[in-house]
Amino acid sequence: MRITCPLCGERDRREFTYKGTARAIPALDAGVGPWDDYVHMRDNLPGAIDEWWQHDMGCGSWLMVTRNTVSHEMIAVVAGEASGLGLAEAQAQAEDQA
Numbered sequence: 001m002r003i004t005c006p007l008c009g010e011r012d013r014r015e016f017t018y019k020g021t022a023r024a025i026p027a028l029d030a031g032v033g034p035w036d037d038y039v040h041m042r043d044n045l046p047g048a049i050d051e052w053w054q055h056d057m058g059c060g061s062w063l064m065v066t067r068n069t070v071s072h073e074m075i076a077v078v079a080g081e082a083s084g085l086g087l088a089e090a091q092a093q094a095e096d097q098a
């Protein structure tokens with residue numbers, strides 16, 4: 001399996017770490033319910049899904065990979081901050097509170 005990092009180009013999957021299903025991140029002050037759902041509840045459906053991967057043996061970027069979980073076809077890869085799922089907002093909120 002090969003993943004094309006937007007910064008580094010096509011690399012072997014072993015350079016990346018799977019980080020879970022890509023879903024909208026709750027606001028930091030959303031409370032226990034939304035965070036419990038986000039962390040623990042998964043649909044685990046077959047077919048094309050969005051996933052978080054980190055290029056931890058390369059540039060370190062978080063990526064949103066659209067992958068077919070049946071065929072393992074890599075359909076699309078975008079940088080995490082361009083995913084529109086709130087990663088950039090969550091990072092900015094965390095930095096504001098530090």
Ligand SMILES: [Zn+2]
Nearest residue numbers: 005008055059
């Ligand atoms: Zn990279």
